[in-house]
Amino acid sequence: MARLILFLMLFAALALAIAAAVTLVRSLSTPAPAPLPVPTEDRMPKAARNIAYVVLLLLLVGVTGGVMGPS
Numbered sequence: 001m002a003r004l005i006l007f008l009m010l011f012a013a014l015a016l017a018i019a020a021a022v023t024l025v026r027s028l029s030t031p032a033p034a035p036l037p038v039p040t041e042d043r044m045p046k047a048a049r050n051i052a053y054v055v056l057l058l059l060l061v062g063v064t065g066g067v068m069g070p071s
Contacts (some may be wrong), residue, residue, distance in 0.1 A: 026052075062068035 044052075059068070
């Protein structure tokens with residue numbers, strides 16, 4: 001049984017080493033893609049975002065305080 005576990009561990013280590021080598025070769029052979037532009041607009045209105053934060057905070061306090069949730 002110990003030989004089987006040792007064999008499986010060695011097989012997993014070999015597979016991991018091969019995957020790492022393939023990833024390294026693949027990343028070195030292709031040029032890095034251009035970074036995506038960062039979106040500057042925020043689609044959610046500021047008031048709705050603040051209300052969502054307050055509701056989430058109340059939910060957090062209610063669940064941790066035992067007011068809400070399973071009895």
